[in-house]
Amino acid sequence: MASIHKDIPINAPADAVWDAVRDFGAVHQRLNPGFVTDCRLDGNTRICTFHNGNVIAEEFVDCDDARRRLVYAILGREGVRHYNGSVQVLSDGEARSRIVWIIDVLPNEVAPYIASQMDLAVPAMQKTLAVRF
Numbered sequence: 696m697a698s699i700h701k702d703i704p705i706n707a708p709a710d711a712v713w714d715a716v717r718d719f720g721a722v723h724q725r726l727n728p729g730f731v732t733d734c735r736l737d738g739n740t741r742i743c744t745f746h747n748g749n750v751i752a753e754e755f756v757d758c759d760d761a762r763r764r765l766v767y768a769i770l771g772r773e774g775v776r777h778y779n780g781s782v783q784v785l786s787d788g789e790a791r792s793r794i795v796w797i798i799d800v801l802p803n804e805v806a807p808y809i810a811s812q813m814d815l816a817v818p819a820m821q822k823t824l825a826v827r828f
Contacts, residue, residue, distance in 0.1 A: 696777065697806035701796040703817050706825040709792035713763040713784040715824060716794070719755055730819045741767075746815070753780075777801040794820070 705712050715725040720741055723731040733744040739755040756766040762783065769778035780798045787793050796813065800806055 696799055696801050697803040699798045699800070699806055699810045699813060701794075701813055701817060703794040703796060703821060704787065705792045705794055705821060706790070707792060708790055709763065709784050709786040712792045712794065712824055713760075716763070716765055716782050716784055717758055717760070719758070719765065719767075726823065727816055727820050728823060730816045745812075775800065775802075775805055 715721075718725050720734060720736040722741065722743065723734040730746050731743050732746060735742050737752075740752050741755070742750060742752050744750050751769060751772065753767045754770050756768050756779070758765050763785070764781060764783040766779070766781045768780070769775060772778065778798065778800050780796070783795045785793045785795060798809055798813070800809055
């Protein structure tokens, strides 16, 4: 199983960043606008439209406020047997934080594409979070 890790420095306090990350249905507004262009909730699932036109259903798995960690999964996506993502916010002093974003995926052959999409998402996320707080 491929495991893709991104350690993302953010110029904003951890509590403020966590407040945006944990807002599961507002990823397109509070966390990554532009990369995610639309999002709507359907029960425990968020239906996300991405910058490239892909529409993906992400299932809510867990939200741990004490650890500032959100977990989601993609179920039933053609060509992907397993997809689990987690986003954790860590404090890096009073005014800065880090997001640790991990995606585990099968088959391994889809990992380079997913990693490249994550690489596009990171600068948009950094810009959005730094501007808002």
